[in-house]
Amino acid sequence: MVENDQQKTAGRKTVDGSSRRRFLVNSGYALGGLVVGGALGTLIKPKTTEQTAPDKTNGEQAATPKNYNQALMFFTQEQFQIAESAMERIFPEDDTGPGATSLGVAFFLDHQLAGEWGFNSRDYMSPPFFAGEKEQGYQGRLKRREIFEIGLRELENYSQQQYQSRFVKLTPEQQDEVLKAFEADTVKLTTISAGSFFKMLRSSTLEGAYSDPLYGGNANMSGWKMRNYPGSQMSYLDAIDKDFTKIEPSSLQDHLAMN
Amino acid sequence: MAKTLPKTDVVIVGVGWGGGIIASELTKQGLNVVGLERGKERKTEDYYMVHDELRYALRYELMQDLSKETITFRSNEKIRALPMRQYGSFLLGDGLGGAGVHWNGQTYRFLPYDFEIRSKTIERYGKNKIPAEMTIQDWGITYDELEPYFDKFEKTTGISGEENPYGGKRSSPYPTPPMKKSPAITMFQEATTRLKLKPYMMPSANLSQDYTNPDGISRAACQYCGYCERFGCEYGAKADPVVTVIPVANKTGKFEIRTHSNVRRVLHKGGKATGVMYTDVTTGEDIVQPADIVVLTSYVFNNVRLLLMSGIGKPYDPSKGTGAIGRNYAYQVIKGSAAGFFEKQEFNTFAGAGALGVSIDDYNGDNFDHSDLKFIHGGVISLSQTGARPIQNNTTPSGTPSWGADFKAKSVYYANRTLAVGTQGSSMAYKHHFLDLDPTYKDAFGDPLIRITFDFEDQDREMAKFLAEKCSGILKEMGADKIDYLKELGPYEIMSYQSTHNTGGVIMGASPADSATNNYCQMWDAENVFVMGASSFPQNAGYNPTATVGALAYRAAEGIMKYREKGGMLV
Numbered sequence: 058m059v060e061n062d063q064q065k066t067a068g069r070k071t072v073d074g075s076s077r078r079r080f081l082v083n084s085g086y087a088l089g090g091l092v093v094g095g096a097l098g099t100l101i102k103p104k105t106t107e108q109t110a111p112d113k114t115n116g117e118q119a120a121t122p123k124n125y126n127q128a129l130m131f132f133t134q135e136q137f138q139i140a141e142s143a144m145e146r147i148f149p150e151d152d153t154g155p156g157a158t159s160l161g162v163a164f165f166l167d168h169q170l171a172g173e174w175g176f177n178s179r180d181y182m183s184p185p186f187f188a189g190e191k192e193q194g195y196q197g198r199l200k201r202r203e204i205f206e207i208g209l210r211e212l213e214n215y216s217q218q219q220y221q222s223r224f225v226k227l228t229p230e231q232q233d234e235v236l237k238a239f240e241a242d243t244v245k246l247t248t249i250s251a252g253s254f255f256k257m258l259r260s261s262t263l264e265g266a267y268s269d270p271l272y273g274g275n276a277n278m279s280g281w282k283m284r285n286y287p288g289s290q291m292s293y294l295d296a297i298d299k300d301f302t303k304i305e306p307s308s309l310q311d312h313l314a315m316n
Numbered sequence: 317m318a319k320t321l322p323k324t325d326v327v328i329v330g331v332g333w334g335g336g337i338i339a340s341e342l343t344k345q346g347l348n349v350v351g352l353e354r355g356k357e358r359k360t361e362d363y364y365m366v367h368d369e370l371r372y373a374l375r376y377e378l379m380q381d382l383s384k385e386t387i388t389f390r391s392n393e394k395i396r397a398l399p400m401r402q403y404g405s406f407l408l409g410d411g412l413g414g415a416g417v418h419w420n421g422q423t424y425r426f427l428p429y430d431f432e433i434r435s436k437t438i439e440r441y442g443k444n445k446i447p448a449e450m451t452i453q454d455w456g457i458t459y460d461e462l463e464p465y466f467d468k469f470e471k472t473t474g475i476s477g478e479e480n481p482y483g484g485k486r487s488s489p490y491p492t493p494p495m496k497k498s499p500a501i502t503m504f505q506e507a508t509t510r511l512k513l514k515p516y517m518m519p520s521a522n523l524s525q526d527y528t529n530p531d532g533i534s535r536a537a538c539q540y541c542g543y544c545e546r547f548g549c550e551y552g553a554k555a556d557p558v559v560t561v562i563p564v565a566n567k568t569g570k571f572e573i574r575t576h577s578n579v580r581r582v583l584h585k586g587g588k589a590t591g592v593m594y595t596d597v598t599t600g601e602d603i604v605q606p607a608d609i610v611v612l613t614s615y616v617f618n619n620v621r622l623l624l625m626s627g628i629g630k631p632y633d634p635s636k637g638t639g640a641i642g643r644n645y646a647y648q649v650i651k652g653s654a655a656g657f658f659e660k661q662e663f664n665t666f667a668g669a670g671a672l673g674v675s676i677d678d679y680n681g682d683n684f685d686h687s688d689l690k691f692i693h694g695g696v697i698s699l700s701q702t703g704a705r706p707i708q709n710n711t712t713p714s715g716t717p718s719w720g721a722d723f724k725a726k727s728v729y730y731a732n733r734t735l736a737v738g739t740q741g742s743s744m745a746y747k748h749h750f751l752d753l754d755p756t757y758k759d760a761f762g763d764p765l766i767r768i769t770f771d772f773e774d775q776d777r778e779m780a781k782f783l784a785e786k787c788s789g790i791l792k793e794m795g796a797d798k799i800d801y802l803k804e805l806g807p808y809e810i811m812s813y814q815s816t817h818n819t820g821g822v823i824m825g826a827s828p829a830d831s832a833t834n835n836y837c838q839m840w841d842a843e844n845v846f847v848m849g850a851s852s853f854p855q856n857a858g859y860n861p862t863a864t865v866g867a868l869a870y871r872a873a874e875g876i877m878k879y880r881e882k883g884g885m886l887v
Contacts, residue, residue: 149721151721154728185756192809193389193810194809194810194811267706284727284732285666286706287666290541293539293668294539313365
């Protein structure tokens with residue numbers, strides 16, 4: 058047991074730090090340009106998420122502890138980047154505040170898909186499957202993680218088809234056009250509905266922006282702060298009968314720490 | 317071969333409001349009661365981390381696991397029913413306390429009109445006012461007869477409120493005063509008063525002050541934390557069965573709760589029940605619990621399903637309109653509502669309580685003239701401030717895109733500038749709205765799922781439009797700068813959350829010809845079987861159902877004691 062734990066710790070150390078490139082070389086991947094497919098190409102891309110990590114407003118960037126929650130449980134690097142770019146268009150950074158990327162929303166989605174939600178564990182998934190009326194709701198056999206895998210790939214295919222470019226390389230306006238085509242179901246897919254996939258992407262974006270930070274999104278409660286939502290508070294007895302009051306947000310971790 | 321346990325006086329199937337009330341009343345009077353609950357134990361301490369919108373509201377922490385059992389749905393008999401694979405239209409409770417744990421606490425008494433709707437509608441408008449297919453019925457009990465039981469339920473739960481100007485006669489005032497008034501509530505009160513309507517504070521099971529009930533149970537006042545519906549209360553301020561009636565039953569030493577016990581059949585012989593068969597879901601073992609009296613207190617769907625699977629009562633036949641089990645399934649028409657956007661003012665809408673609100677009944681029941689209207693009944697109209705949690709509250713003025721920069725800017729801007737005025741529209745019964753067993757889909761044990769055949773009718777479309785316009789008018793008077801309201805009610809669909817106010821299927825009435833039970837919830841076809849819950853409603857009123865469910869349970873408890881003494885049919 059002890060040995061295993063030590064091995065785990067050691068393993069984590071080697072992946073950590075900036076030894077990514079060395080790790081790839083040592084692993085025997087050819088960086089000379091021969092076999093560099095999509096996966097490897099994206100692997101050695103500069104890490105944007107870490108740089109845009111929130112809470113650098115007060116100049117304490119160096120002191121900000123690393124967020125070890127920001128790694129992937131389910132997505133490949135490529136899927137992650139497509140998801141992140143798409144979600145940033147759904148919920149873009151602007152004058153109102155941070156967007157999906159700096160809120161960590163794509164990490165949120167990755168983590169959700171890795172768990173019971175991604176597996177539809179608590180949904181009725183028993184056969185037989187029939188196409189139903191639209192009032193009868195989702196009747197497919199695919200699980201959410203499968204729908205996302207297909208949907209993200211199709212975003213990529215459609216971008217190649219329309220613009221001969223990767224989705225993540227498109228201009229924001231072009232990305233919006235792609236997403237609109239999915240939303241309106243004008244992209245015809247065989248296994249999933251483009252419109253339903255877009256709806257899931259949109260609802261996941263809002264979930265990631267506004268759920269408790271414990272799930273990996275809503276970084277530093279910035280989603281809540283943006284709309285003056287106070288998060289988890291034990292009592293509004295003093296606020297309920299008053300005019301609008303701005304209250305500093307607190308999270309479930311604050312609640313746990315307090316007690 | 318199932319293991320058979322020693323016999324008990326009474327066995328209860330499902331320990332929510334109905335089961336909890338029956339258990340507390342019967343054990344106080346000395347009966348031995350076994351409560352079989354298919355979910356797990358629940359207690360206030362479970363809700364330490366309850367302010368988690370994702371886990372509870374979006375991932376349905378407190379709800380039934382649909383992978384094991386769901387319902388199937390079709391709009392009419394011509395199409396194939398398909399399973400509700402994911403949650404949408406309504407949320408099925410699970411575990412000790414049932415749906416009574418995740419409710420909001422809005423605790424209205426139904427109107428006197430509701431209990432005699434058929435007679436009173438004919439009396440005022442003539443027979444032709446009721447369409448041929450509409451199968452609304454009188455309940456076989458009047459408001460005045462039920463009043464003492466409403467009173468009892470309100471005292472047990474400590475309802476905070478003030479008298480409804482349109483309500484039936486009350487034997488005593490609400491046990492606790494109304495909740496605090498938020499600025500939005502005051503605006504609604506002033507606006508509706510100017511419109512010559514009669515506002516009153518919503519009757520609330522979220523306590524306005526500390527309260528000790530007649531059973532000696534003390535609970536603390538609500539903190540307006542804004543996490544009620546879909547959540548459990550970490551203070552025990554919201555009345556639920558776990559913090560009110562179940563401890564009373566437990567204290568007697570005569571109540572034995574068995575969780576993880578899924579009842580699958582009511583056993584019967586010679587027109588009387590002999591007990592129930594259940595599966596211990598932790599071991600898979602089938603167990604027989606014999607009892608003198610069987611009480612079904614699970615949710616609407618499971619009450620109907622158990623009777624149909626057990627062969628008790630006559631199944632409803634929609635082609636002839638005969639039979640009782642599955643008859644008169646109804647719902648709640650809540651889409652007739654409006655949202656108002658305020659430019660000059662922000663509100664503390666992040667704060668709230670499930671039943672913090674203010675209501676008018678001017679357009680409910682038969683409180684207004686329907687002579688020139690193409691519908692009967694109506695619904696309560698309210699402004700409720702339940703806590704605008706951020707994932708589920710991103711209302712933007714119509715015309716705003718649903719994503720992108722404009723959506724983000726507007727949804728953030730209006731986050732605290734939006735007030736909704738909504739309704740609990742009544743739902744009438746129809747010959748072709750019913751529940752039966754699905755021929756195809758099964759639960760985790762291989763038993764058939766319940767099948768819903770239901771759609772909205774002209775009555776609903778007319779009523780929803782009418783109520784939405786009234787809601788909009790109130791928001792206008794409140795000074796909203798922009799108002800969006802329902803223009804047309806589409807078909808009923810299973811995907812979007814509407815209301816967990818499903819009713820009917822084991823309805824009560826005056827005669828075995830058109831009802832399943834008498835007004836003590838005693839089955840006409842099996843005198844020692846009592847079935848209660850909103851499944852008893854012949855149609856649904858323009859209010860949340862829980863107070864009426866509670867009142868019927870108190871009356872049924874009295875009936876069970878009488879039956880225990882004398883036997884036979886009570887009516």
